[in-house]
Amino acid sequence: MRFSLLTAVAALASSATAIPRVKLFKAFPTAGGVNYTWSVTNWEAGLTRSGGHYGFNVTGEAKTTGNQVPAFSAYCSGYEQPQDYTPCTLYGGRPGQEVAAKLLPANTTTDPGAHLAVSFEFPDVNEVNMWWNYTAYTTKPYNQVSAPPMNFTVIPSEIYGVA
Ligand SMILES: *[C@@H]1O[C@H](CO)[C@@H](O)[C@H](O)[C@H]1NC(C)=O
Ligand SMILES: *[C@@H]1O[C@H](CO)[C@@H](O)[C@H](O)[C@H]1NC(C)=O
Ligand SMILES: *[C@@H]1O[C@H](CO)[C@@H](O)[C@H](O)[C@H]1NC(C)=O
Ligand SMILES: *[C@@H]1O[C@H](CO)[C@@H](O)[C@H](O)[C@H]1NC(C)=O
Ligand SMILES: *[C@@H]1O[C@H](CO)[C@@H](O)[C@H](O)[C@H]1NC(C)=O
Numbered sequence: 001m002r003f004s005l006l007t008a009v010a011a012l013a014s015s016a017t018a019i020p021r022v023k024l025f026k027a028f029p030t031a032g033g034v035n036y037t038w039s040v041t042n043w044e045a046g047l048t049r050s051g052g053h054y055g056f057n058v059t060g061e062a063k064t065t066g067n068q069v070p071a072f073s074a075y076c077s078g079y080e081q082p083q084d085y086t087p088c089t090l091y092g093g094r095p096g097q098e099v100a101a102k103l104l105p106a107n108t109t110t111d112p113g114a115h116l117a118v119s120f121e122f123p124d125v126n127e128v129n130m131w132w133n134y135t136a137y138t139t140k141p142y143n144q145v146s147a148p149p150m151n152f153t154v155i156p157s158e159i160y161g162v163a
Contacts, residue, residue, distance in 0.1 A: 055075075
């Protein structure tokens with residue numbers, strides 16, 4: 001599985017070198033395997049007239065079976081923005097690792113709650129010039145004024161291979 005995916009990325013990269021990011025595959029609902037989850041702690045999100053804002057810690061244990069994913073831990077905070085991810089602060093990250101988050105725009109009347117996307121990008125454990133980008137999506141309450149900080153788990157449901 002892993003070998004053929006890397007081969008596919010290499011083939012795509014050489015035939016389309018102008019595109020730096022190769023979307024390798026997207027799988028729902030459990031791209032990393034059913035038991036691969038990230039832990040979000042101290043989630044606080046608020047909604048003002050100018051939009052949503054959020055703060056939380058996110059950690060992932062090392063995944064050592066199948067496609068390997070290193071452990072990571074980060075603090076994320078930011079404001080709702082139409083497109084861009086906001087970089088999170090990594091605790092003890094390795095070179096090339098990045099965690100970033102954003103709130104996706106949503107109609108707060110028909111689709112309430114904060115629509116979070118959080119992603120972890122890291123260099124492949126074995127291949128040089130090869131990265132993986134895992135993203136988890138979830139919708140959680142704007143709890144800042146109504147409830148204490150929340151903890152929950154998220155399931156990365158999207159993987160990009162980047163070569
Ligand atoms: C997921 O975890 C459960 C409980 O530990 C275990 O029974 C199951 O076999 C695991 N599934 C996979 C695909 O690893
Ligand atoms: C959430 O997790 C943090 C860190 O583990 C812990 O300090 C806190 O008490 C937890 N909060 C709840 C509501 O469980
Ligand atoms: C996030 O984790 C760091 C490092 O463990 C800790 O110092 C910080 O207080 C945490 N922040 C929140 C909001 O949980
Ligand atoms: C993951 O990939 C998306 C889409 O290319 C990108 O916007 C995001 O910044 C990447 N995440 C990280 C942490 O680099
Ligand atoms: C949200 O959805 C409602 C019901 O469809 C609609 O009336 C309203 O205009 C929408 N608001 C925005 C900001 O799109």
